[in-house]
Amino acid sequence: MAGAGGGGCPAGGNDLQWCFSQVKGAVDEDVAEADVISTVEFSHSGDLLATGDKGGRVVIFQREQENKSRPHSRGEYNVYSTFQSHEPEFDYLKSLEIEEKINKIRWLPQQGAARFLLSTNDKTIKLWKISERDKRAEGYNLKDEDGRLRDPLRITALRVPILKPMDLMVEASPRRIFANAHTYHINSISVNSDHETYLSADDLRINLWHLEITDRSFNIVDIKPANMEELTEVITAAEFHPHQCNVLVYSSSKGTIRLCDMRSSALCDRHSKFFEEPEDPSSRSFFSEIISSVSDVKFSHSGRYMMTRDYLSVKVWDLNMESRPVETHQVHEYLRSKLCSLYENDCIFDKFECCWNGSDSAIMTGSYNNFFRMFDRTTWRDVTLEASRENSKPRASLKPRRVCAGGKRKKDEVSVDSLDFSKKILHTAWHPVENIIAVAATNNLYIFQDKAN
């Protein structure tokens, strides 16, 4: 059944009821640092789901075909391929260790039988080809079945090798390595709608690559000041427009978003549009800048809107209006009075991502205590759900959660002071078409589906 695009009300409405589907990852209390998931991404069709972790591994899950004989599988995701994408490296010139942590994965649109994705750590982007092999050739002339070369002088007859079926083998091979183009830490990669180029962004620069060419890239944005003591702002995220191959946006640590048109000049130092919401003087504090820093920017599928995530809220912008967002959704406003503590323990610097559903009618982002939030843009309803092992019974409905910010705590409410700030949901993904979401909670990947699915 091809699900309808995510319409309806995720928040206790009649249409959508989120249910637990699967959880991947170990149950151990002691989580190895390497197993912490650092990125999650559905493929364009949604049949593949990729995760990257701090240990530099990529795990790809594939959705099983719905099977009448196994109706309960309901299109479950199972491991399809696992490979080591990046290894820890040592830069001898600078005496620096380069982490193998996968910062981002982006799928290329499918063009043939093989699947391609880009994965990146702080410094190097790699293009991986994932292909299936389910046949092997037998009956070679020049070698035996076990691969040993035969003596050509002993060959008296020729035969045509035949293809025989074999167990499915999924192979991942690195096809391109794009290295040595970033001095600072890469935070974003984005494939262009032309399917030929992509961008990579670090703290101060954005480079444009051609997928076929690894030995050079073009610098299209450079905000490094001539005098580093004037540095007050860094690039935090960047993305290409989903349809206009000449348009890209990048966000900054000061809460601004710049839209650039590559047609206007080779170096996009001058933006075409500048999006910034004026600061509310009544809520100004020492931490105003930190909490305004944009941790993620995502275009809507339609290309008409973009969404930004800052520390306390998610904002939807109309690309035609630069002065302020058209929507602001509060994620965890109860943390505003805790900013000092969150500054002390560095939680205030956590980088939450956000995502759209397939029809752009709903958005999702993560929070603390393994909570994540969904906002319906049509009904303006929102809901807080939790990714936890306690709610992991198959097809169990997720119960909305509430945080009590003050006063008397009601039953089933969670007090702000008992939130676990080490359990943060930074990475979430929404299936491009159906109501299936993937939520990364430390080392576990939760998959939830709409009951109607």
Add this chain to the structure above:
Amino acid sequence: MLSKGLKRKQEEEEEGKEALAVDTWWLGPGHPAVAHAPPAVASRSLFDLSVLKLHHSLQQSEPDLQHLVLVVNTLRRIQACMAPTAALPPMPSLPTAPGIADNLLASSDASLSASMASLLEDLSHIEGLSQAPQPLVDEGPPGHPTGGAPPSLGALDLLGPATGCLLVDGLEGLFEDTDTSMYDSELWAPASEGHKSSPEDGPGKEEAPELDEAELDYLMDVLVGTQALERPPGPGC
């Protein structure tokens, strides 16, 4: 490194009500709620915390540039708010010990700004940031004293050892009464003559302004001294 926050038991909620109070201490001076908080103490504590974060960040072999820039900007904001207190006499009448930061502000506001600017400028020579400079901070004694502890920071206990917290032993020590000698040895390398102060230095101890300048100079020398260990920047834009 992951650490679990401490979950409050239900019965402790009554005692913990103060933790739910709004943190007004850290709001800007214009905020009405700050009226009943001593902003100088609050700002100074935050200032010290930020300086500490800055140091720890710079000690990383490859500091997180976004973190660094945000902390420096926050530090500048705090400093700008504290600028009027620079006119205070070297022996302020605050009940808590002033600590080194007050004297720094009083006498070397400009040089601190210059220090921060220079720190960032140093990064520009390195195109990709240097190896760790010689540690300035003695890792031994826990905690880094600053001003008095505002009661609303009881919420700290609940957050537990911080995931991203850069201090070795947590933050409680930050808000102990100021002990200048500990602060000196932690933050500023104890190389300046006359810098030795007994552990019992109470409030009101006046540091000669020259020593403060020497401390800053020493700090800068140590940081700049790492340049000698640098090789030319590697390939790449």
